[in-house]
Amino acid sequence: MDVRSRKRLASFVVAWSMIGPGLSLRAETPTPPAAGAPDATKEKPKLYFIVQFGLGPKWDPKKPPAQQLFFRQHSDNLRALRSSGAAVVGARYANKGLVIVQASSEEEARAYFEKDPAVQHGTFDLEIYPFEVFYSGCLGSK
Numbered sequence: 001m002d003v004r005s006r007k008r009l010a011s012f013v014v015a016w017s018m019i020g021p022g023l024s025l026r027a028e029t030p031t032p033p034a035a036g037a038p039d040a041t042k043e044k045p046k047l048y049f050i051v052q053f054g055l056g057p058k059w060d061p062k063k064p065p066a067q068q069l070f071f072r073q074h075s076d077n078l079r080a081l082r083s084s085g086a087a088v089v090g091a092r093y094a095n096k097g098l099v100i101v102q103a104s105s106e107e108e109a110r111a112y113f114e115k116d117p118a119v120q121h122g123t124f125d126l127e128i129y130p131f132e133v134f135y136s137g138c139l140g141s142k
Helices: 003-019 071-084 106-114
Strands: 047-055 087-093 096-103 124-130
Touching: 047 106, 071 087, 071 096, 071 106, 096 106, 106 124
Parallel strands: none
Antiparallel strands: 047 096, 047 124, 087 096
């Protein structure tokens, strides 16, 4: 194996360990039931949505993020979404936050954040967009 191939393999292994085995950013289509078999999967396939957080009207520029109103509860909500598998990827950039979630509809994705006190009380505002994956590369690879 040449050096370039070893570096690619090492990058893949690092990326895989960072995002977790079994994670795919491709919405999985359920396997159709065999002919004549009852359809036990009446559940809609999961779709992906980008949730973009911006600074809301109650954001205090004099305070660091951890001291903002309802920031702890916002973090708790994100932690619960990660634990349930609904939140796939999260990141910060500039003064924004971005989370990719899995849901069966935009309404379900929005419901994940309607109860977030930081959103309810204006610390953050949010926008939600459908996220249609056409290339599922490895996150974290260089």
